[in-house]
Amino acid sequence: MCPHEPSCPSADGPGREAARTVVAHPEQGWSLLCNGVVLFEDTGELLPDGAVIEPHRPLAGVS
Template sequence: MCSHQSSCPSADRTERSHRDDAHIVSAHPEQGWYLLCDGAIVFDDTGALLPDGRIVAPHRVPAAQLTIAA
């Protein structure tokens, strides 16, 4: 699906760093999702739906684990 240079890695790779290389083809920020050129759909909560139907769970840090610097 990709036509940009350099081409992005396959959407089969679940690491976020590889999904970040894909370009946005269709943006729907009002609905909280973006279609990437590799066919993946990424959501504002950092989760994703891959073209083969697999789900990548959101990877936000729970608020209880956040620390505030004094």
């Protein structure tokens, strides 16, 4: 469980990327969030249940 007040968003919610970083490895391109999500530099995610969220970075120059 998240020890922060207010609690971090859950891993299964749409705001999951707003959880606090508990471990950062920018040299390797990933961070572990308080809710158990591994967030990758390319905006891809690995959820605690093993589900993969494909990168969702906005494309440059596309409007």
